[in-house]
Amino acid sequence: MKKIKYEWSNEYIRSLRLQQGLTQNQIAKEIGISTRAYINFEQGRSQFRKTTHERVKYYFKSRLTHESKMEVIIDYLRIRVPLHDLNIVFNEILKINSKAFVSDEVKRYGYVGRYSIDLIQVYQSVPNDNRGILIEMSGQGCRQFEAFLHQQKRSWLDFLKDCYAFNANTTRIDIAINDYKEALPLKRLLHKMERKEYKSKFKTCSYHWGTQKNEITDKLQAAGLSLYFGSMQSEFYMCFYQKNYEIAKKKHLKVQEVPVKNRYELRFCSDKADQAVKQLIDVENPVNICDLVFGYMSEYVTFLRPTKNKPRKKWEIYPAWSLFLGDVSTLKFVTDPKELSFEKTKTWLQNQVMPTLKAFKIIDDTLETEEIEAMMAQANLGERHRKMIQSIINPDCSVTE
Secondary structure: OOOOOHHHOHHHHHHHHHHHOOOHHHHHHHHOOOHHHHHHHHOOOOOOOHHHHHHHHHHHHHHHOOOOOEEEEEEEEEEEEOOOOHHHHHHHHHOEOHHHOEEEOOOOOOOOEEEEEOOEEEEEOOOOOOOOEEEEEOHHHHHHHHHHHHHHOOOHHHHHHHHHOOOOEEEEEEEEEEEOOOOOOHHHHHHHHHOOOEEEOOOOEEEEEEEEEOOOOOOEEEEEEEEEEOOOOOOEEEEEEOHHHHHHHHHOOOHHHOOOOEEEEEEEEHHHHHHHHHHHHOOOOOOOHHHHHHHHHHHHEEEEEOOOOOOHHHOEEOHHHHHHHHHHHOOEEOOOOOOOOOHHHHHHHHHHHHHHHHHHHHHHHHHOOOHHHHHHHHOOOOHHHHHHHHHHHOHHHHEOO
16 A cells, blocks of 8 residues: 555644544545544544545645634733833824823832823833833733724834834733634643653743632632743743633633634743844844744744654654644734723623622612612712723824824
8 A cells, every 4th residue: 555645644634624623524424435434544543545535635625725713913012112202102103192091100110100091001211211111012902002003004013113213122022823723732732741742942841720610619620721831931932721711711601602712822021022023023034923923833842743663853743733833824913903991990890890780770770769870970080981981982083193
């Protein structure tokens, strides 16, 4: 029997099937063979005839031409601009009207004041502090800033270039891949980590099983798996985790109801963060953000497939890993603009206040009282609340010309 090339071996095809979220029975029906025959092939107990094998290859190649179910996003950003003129930062870098920001005296990272629009935050230092002004955006802050970028007809790349026109320095950037098809089964990767079936430039690799209390049974239950490559104290490390568990807990959904399955994050700090951004905005040789992500991943970690009677250095790349890295050609960098909504306040209201408010409403309706209306009439709106109302009713006024 003619030997099958490695890239279309039984393990590689199994990886393709799992990545596409297909069952063995579905594929068997599509290529016209019995489910048992397909299972035997996947498990390495038998091989396909040449014509059957060609049908399998054609089937998967046609599916792989479809739109990818993975996307790249910027999920955290911290940039330092060596200026003390807030007007330059508001008007020429962020390009957001300063009146849209709320000021307070929050002191963080050694800065003395803060201006914020929800989770888009600007920190001010004292005049003799050469760090200047710090711009910080959490994951949700990045989504909110994308709404401004959309109105300004700018991209993330344009914004980063505007920052560096003033000699900015990126001190942290997180770039994430959202995986909607579970291209990498994390439990299988954990198994490989435990068996040392990988090679890495990182000195440390670890994992964590999250747990949480079931609100009904009060018992602990699984809350997702996280794999860490590198030390969290280093300038660069990676974290692969089951994002669906995190979202399900936050939004009170079932894990199965969350579309995104895994998230693969690359977290850059200090010099590594600045280096990564400079690669993206390099005038002569700019690097595509998707290429940058997969470049770092393939350079720092490689999962292997053990082969009997072969030394470890001759083990081949684990097919699922090879397939995952090959998806870079169809991967997309996306933006998901979110209007300012004060997410933390909204979540707090929904989970903590609304049940009590609903109870008062029932009491008012039953006793024909107006306690809720009276409390609302007496409530005073602060500056943050007024600007929240303005930013949602008329968001265009926040953007500078």
